[in-house]
Amino acid sequence: MRLSERIERALALARLDGLIAASIENAIWLSGAYNPIRRMITERPAIVLWPANGPPTLIAASVEEAFLRERSSIPDLRLYKGTIEAAVSTLSDALRTRGVASGRLGLDVGGVSAPFYLELRRRLPEAEIVDATDLLNRLRAVKNEQEIALLRRAALATDRAEWSTLDAFQLGWTELDVGTRLRQALIAEGAETIAHLLLGGGARGVAAHAEPQDITLQQGEVLRFDFGGVFRGWYSDIAKTAVLGSPSPRQRELYRVVQQVLDRHIARLRPGVVVGELHKSVAHDFAQAGLEFRAPHVGHGIGLSVHEWPILHEGSSASLEADMVLCAEIIHVEADRERYHLEEVVWVRDSGPEVVSRSRVAPAEIPMIG
């Protein structure tokens, strides 16, 4: 189904006269034009207005004009000079022109700033504003062919950067050495920037923040990292666990369990599956292996940001749909001493899940480095 048809159906179903998409991600998604500067200068938002009765309008800062005339899929472009007040004033004029200024309007409230929201309320006292965050999240969660190709490219590039770093690892390296190598390898693979890097050896890898430190990794230590970048606006997010030198039998065993639980989890990622059930199944697999299960979620959508809807958390009633792209992740923390963490990117297909993040076959045994 074409994007415009999907939007029109969603608007009809939610009885909306129009949609205002003003979050960074939604504006990129609906206009097809990615401008990274908007993350840096947030007071110059781009906004897509999509009335139920016709084609969309793009409202953007005048400095973006040349760029948007070249890249945007929305020909009706209205420009403003200034910051948020000017943006909302231009939006509100567009709403009036399109005859929906006093209608029932969906807005991605969850992705806009307080000043934007307050200015919009002030300018449009007669409109009924409905939170359309969820509506847009659900639409954006189902990817088209081109989006899947971009996410696959980003995932494979990240996987290659991670393996090349593990392959190059030398005893004596610090966490920071590994971190620098990972970041440089990702840039070499075409990332425009690093989105996140959590990395640590042994107990330092357990911490939720785990930033790489100037500490030499030791023989027998478990090294864990969770890493990703941005590729023309599309994110990657892949976690790996390795060991320095020969693993202990317990380390070997724990890695195997986490890898097996992940494989079984991935195999369940099919259209129609309820997310809460996925979490339950992983909890069950952990119990079977005699391990405590504490993770609040077992994955999340990925796309124009790292953590997208659906978050695969306990009790969620969301259902998977074909052409979602998800990060599937399994974590086991061993006695606050070691974190085993594996994460892959998976394309949910009618024919079954397809892992799109493996540049080589996933090892059945814990990778040894150094």
Place this chain on the structure above:
Amino acid sequence: MRLSERIERALALARLDGLIAASIENAIWLSGAYNPIRRMITERPAIVLWPANGPPTLIAASVEEAFLRERSSIPDLRLYKGTIEAAVSTLSDALRTRGVASGRLGLDVGGVSAPFYLELRRRLPEAEIVDATDLLNRLRAVKNEQEIALLRRAALATDRAEWSTLDAFQLGWTELDVGTRLRQALIAEGAETIAHLLLGGGARGVAAHAEPQDITLQQGEVLRFDFGGVFRGWYSDIAKTAVLGSPSPRQRELYRVVQQVLDRHIARLRPGVVVGELHKSVAHDFAQAGLEFRAPHVGHGIGLSVHEWPILHEGSSASLEADMVLCAEIIHVEADRERYHLEEVVWVRDSGPEVVSRSRVAPAEIPMIG
């Protein structure tokens, strides 16, 4: 003056019973603890509550506990599990405990999301909420010794990365080759991520978005880039212009003018100077050189984000203060064909401006590469 004294004075002056600092930057700044994950998972904010009558309280997600106990300068830590509703509920309990829930409270409205603001309003119907964005921006604009050292380190690292890339340049390189080299050099210099890179040769460098493309740079082309990264939360932002091979007399002349205008602009960055006057002076210098001046601003504060208050724009009545750190930038666009852009980081001192971004002496002539 100590931070707590500065906050207490500002609160008294604005007749506030307390301050709620919930933007990413303000929470980092007031707690002294930098957690990059908060930019990735924005629905788990950290919030500093600073009542007029006593010490501050830090409200944060429970996953941050170990990290904050180690790093935060605020011992009173209150944790929540969940997302924004839980955060605001914990904040509102803290406000009640501290006896300021029905008081006049400053909030950095400009840095919070619409859901956060709406939830706060819902939870605290009896409070008077005042926009303290500006109050906090002004406080944060004046840096302490440690912050200046961190900004200097970030600026020097970025300058070295930029010069080493220009030094290494080979004829035949594409814009993307230069971009990859810049990004890798910045990572090697210790950046945790790339904040922004605008780069282009000739007319491609004129565009406001100017992302590096897979296009070979040509002899005689002016190469311009504007580049920066993040170093433990602190940002850098330095622009340079060079030419491939021998410059034409006109290219030589335009670079000299921009460099001279920048030097004069920097020399005026002293405590007490009104920002609008700075813009006027640059416009005057351009007129003297017979060039059209179109830039909306001639610099901005830099710190825990790239564009911080004060923005040095036309008509601004803000005044410079000692220990502000500013990016001073001068741009000339020549007939939509070339962009000359120079930007340095400057520490505003009582004794006069100090450029903190020069790892080598700034060239008087346009740098030749290739």
